[in-house]
Amino acid sequence: MTALSINGLVVNRSGIPVVRGVDLSVSSGEISVLLGSNGAGKTTLLESLSGIIPAAAGSVTMDDVELLKLRAGLRARAGISHVEQGRTVFPEMTTEENLKVALDPAADLQEAYALFPELRQRRDIKAGMLSGGEQQMVVIARSLLTRPKVIMIDEMSSGLAPVIVSRLMRAVRQLADSGMAVILVEQFAALALAIGDRAYVLRRGAIVYDGDCATLAGDPAHLHRLYLGDAAA
Numbered sequence: 011m012t013a014l015s016i017n018g019l020v021v022n023r024s025g026i027p028v029v030r031g032v033d034l035s036v037s038s039g040e041i042s043v044l045l046g047s048n049g050a051g052k053t054t055l056l057e058s059l060s061g062i063i064p065a066a067a068g069s070v071t072m073d074d075v076e077l078l079k080l081r082a083g084l085r086a087r088a089g090i091s092h093v094e095q096g097r098t099v100f101p102e103m104t105t106e107e108n109l110k111v112a113l114d115p116a117a118d119l120q121e122a123y124a125l126f127p128e129l130r131q132r133r134d135i136k137a138g139m140l141s142g143g144e145q146q147m148v149v150i151a152r153s154l155l156t157r158p159k160v161i162m163i164d165e166m167s168s169g170l171a172p173v174i175v176s177r178l179m180r181a182v183r184q185l186a187d188s189g190m191a192v193i194l195v196e197q198f199a200a201l202a203l204a205i206g207d208r209a210y211v212l213r214r215g216a217i218v219y220d221g222d223c224a225t226l227a228g229d230p231a232h233l234h235r236l237y238l239g240d241a242a243a
């Protein structure tokens with residue numbers, strides 16, 4: 011079932027289009043992996059969906075609601091959550107206090123501990139004392155507790171060891187398996203393709219691949235060409 015439908019999305023940065031007519035749809039229960047080289051426009055695309063920056067043209071619908079007409083806070087309430095690149099914990103608050111920050115009345119803290127049991131033992135510790143991987147778990151769990159229909163996760167693995175990244179990837183798979191639509195922007199393409207369903211590759215603001223993850227994972231040379239475009243020919 012389509013959870014979010016993006017049509018003809020254009021987003022400018024300093025007056026220059028960096029997302030140029032993107033069509034994309036994400037389904038409940040699936041991980042849509044969004045790949046592309048540095049500067050391709052991935053973060054800009056996510057920021058326009060959550061309302062951090064305005065879109066110049068296009069349409070983004072969720073349950074027949076036009077998100078682009080809503081302020082950021084209302085988009086979150088409509089069910090889209092954004093785990094921003096580099097977002098951190100409140101270091102002086104405990105793990106549990108961090109989790110409670112955006113707790114939806116219908117949500118239960120136990121959902122966070124079910125996703126990341128390792129946080130349960132750390133609940134009373136100041137979040138600033140947690141490891142980088144645990145902090146990222148808190149940030150993702152905080153987003154889960156807003157009860158989103160669509161969760162967008164931007165480069166969650168930055169600076170983390172591969173074993174931690176794999177742990178986080180398993181959790182992201184669990185989120186999708188519980189029925190959420192996940193948009194995953196990731197620099198570790200192989201790891202993301204291994205757990206994802208649908209893949210999109212963005213190059214200079216335009217989608218140059220739209221297909222399933224397994225096909226792309228099985229053809230690294232194709233992926234390489236998609237990233238580099240004409241430069242790889």
Ligand SMILES: Nc1ncnc2c1ncn2[C@@H]1O[C@H](COP(=O)(O)OP(=O)(O)OP(=O)(O)O)[C@@H](O)[C@H]1O
Pocket residue numbers: 023024028046047048049050051052053054055
């Ligand atoms: N605040 C800004 N003002 C002006 N231009 C910006 C701004 N942020 C990003 N850009 C430009 O917009 C383009 C897209 O950047 P964006 O960060 O969306 O790409 P990305 O695919 O997420 O790359 P990365 O993997 O490096 O985060 C780039 O050319 C970048 O230089």
